[in-house]
Amino acid sequence: MNKITIIGAGRVGETTAQILAEKELCREIALLDVREGIPEGIALDILQTGPFFEFDCSVNGSNDPQILRDSELVIVTAGLARKPGMSRSDVLEANVRIIDAVTDQILEYAPDAMVLMVSNPVDTLTYRFAQRSGWERRRIFGQAGVLDASRMASFIAQETGFSTLDITTMVLGGHGDTMVPVPRFCTINGIPISTFISEERIAAIMERTRQGGAEILALRKNSSAYDAPGAAVAAMVDAIVNNRRRLLSCVALLEGEYGETDLAMGVPCILGEKGMESIVELSLNPGERADFDRSVASVRGDIDRLRAISSTQELE
Numbered sequence: 001m002n003k004i005t006i007i008g009a010g011r012v013g014e015t016t017a018q019i020l021a022e023k024e025l026c027r028e029i030a031l032l033d034v035r036e037g038i039p040e041g042i043a044l045d046i047l048q049t050g051p052f053f054e055f056d057c058s059v060n061g062s063n064d065p066q067i068l069r070d071s072e073l074v075i076v077t078a079g080l081a082r083k084p085g086m087s088r089s090d091v092l093e094a095n096v097r098i099i100d101a102v103t104d105q106i107l108e109y110a111p112d113a114m115v116l117m118v119s120n121p122v123d124t125l126t127y128r129f130a131q132r133s134g135w136e137r138r139r140i141f142g143q144a145g146v147l148d149a150s151r152m153a154s155f156i157a158q159e160t161g162f163s164t165l166d167i168t169t170m171v172l173g174g175h176g177d178t179m180v181p182v183p184r185f186c187t188i189n190g191i192p193i194s195t196f197i198s199e200e201r202i203a204a205i206m207e208r209t210r211q212g213g214a215e216i217l218a219l220r221k222n223s224s225a226y227d228a229p230g231a232a233v234a235a236m237v238d239a240i241v242n243n244r245r246r247l248l249s250c251v252a253l254l255e256g257e258y259g260e261t262d263l264a265m266g267v268p269c270i271l272g273e274k275g276m277e278s279i280v281e282l283s284l285n286p287g288e289r290a291d292f293d294r295s296v297a298s299v300r301g302d303i304d305r306l307r308a309i310s311s312t313q314e315l316e
């Protein structure tokens with residue numbers, strides 16, 4: 001891939017840019033932010049790590065949205081992060097205004113790009129981008145399940161002492177407290193985790209996964225997570241750039257899959273050079289389906305709030 005632009009040169013944006021550069025996932029990385037000097041400063045700083053990490057792609061920053069021109073992929077990390085005690089949905093109102101502004105810039109300067117949404121609440125903002133852009137859904141997806149699955153894998157590794165390299169996990173649903181870790185689809189080198197971990201401990205790992213973002217936020221205090229989120233975004237970019245057609249849990253627009261429409265949420269997707277190429281429909285058992293439905297209801301609650309915010313904005 002030639003050019004990737006990251007909108008929002010904050011903690012997640014900066015970490016993502018550094019990893020993309022280190023992995024040389026494109027020839028040009030651009031950072032766009034509203035804070036004066038910051039995107040230029042971060043870009044220069046990352047560029048100067050090139051001799052150590054042996055990359056030679058360019059890294060540029062700007063406050064000018066024209067930097068989006070020629071981007072093949074745009075990663076959106078602009079917006080407020082929650083503070084301790086808040087849910088991700090509590091920043092919906094502030095972030096929808098930012099995402100609308102960013103969407104209009106993408107439509108103007110990078111109308112042929114793919115968009116990877118990261119800003120929270122990510123399911124609802126992915127949906128918002130889709131509504132406002134009217135783009136085909138394969139070009140629009142969000143990051144949530146890759147991060148949540150990596151958290152779950154880390155907890156399973158800690159529990160069992162086995163290598164994370166052998167651990168496969170799957171987390172579906174909305175990226176909030178109702179997310180759906182699915183232990184039936186979690187294995188250690190193909191062997192179900194229930195072979196090694198008791199039912200009670202699996203339940204504890206599922207709950208810790210649901211609270212994974214809040215746990216980091218409580219410890220870091222003034223910052224939500226950004227190291228693992230940046231790595232999760234980079235894993236999705238790697239799948240696209242190298243056309244790996246990986247099966248990853250991504251936020252995707254549902255058009256009848258899982259019996260849902262007019263909704264974006266975490267489901268297993270095939271991610272490759274064309275973007276979100278298809279959604280894989282898993283057969284969920286009654287308990288998993290009930291958890292999934294609870295998550296659907298939660299994301300739909302945010303989408304209803306989104307509609308209320310939109311109509312208020314139209315009146316302003």
Ligand SMILES: NC(=O)c1ccc[n+]([C@@H]2O[C@H](COP(=O)([O-])OP(=O)(O)OC[C@H]3O[C@@H](n4cnc5c(N)ncnc54)[C@H](O)[C@@H]3O)[C@@H](O)[C@H]2O)c1
Pocket residue numbers: 007008009010011012013032033034035077078079080081082091095098101102117118119120121122143144147175224225226229
């Ligand atoms: N989906 C996930 O898994 C996941 C993981 C981590 C963080 N997040 C979310 O990502 C977002 C960013 O988190 P962060 O920790 O990097 O926050 P941050 O405050 O460090 O960075 C946000 C950046 O956005 C910029 N910004 C605001 N309005 C803008 C605009 N209109 N155009 C361009 N830039 C703009 C700010 O100036 C700031 O630099 C938050 O909403 C957070 O909740 C999501």
Ligand SMILES: O=C(O)C[C@H](O)C(=O)O
Pocket residue numbers: 081082088120147175212213214216217224225226229
């Ligand atoms: O927890 C947050 O608010 C940030 C992000 O969604 C995360 O899961 O780390």
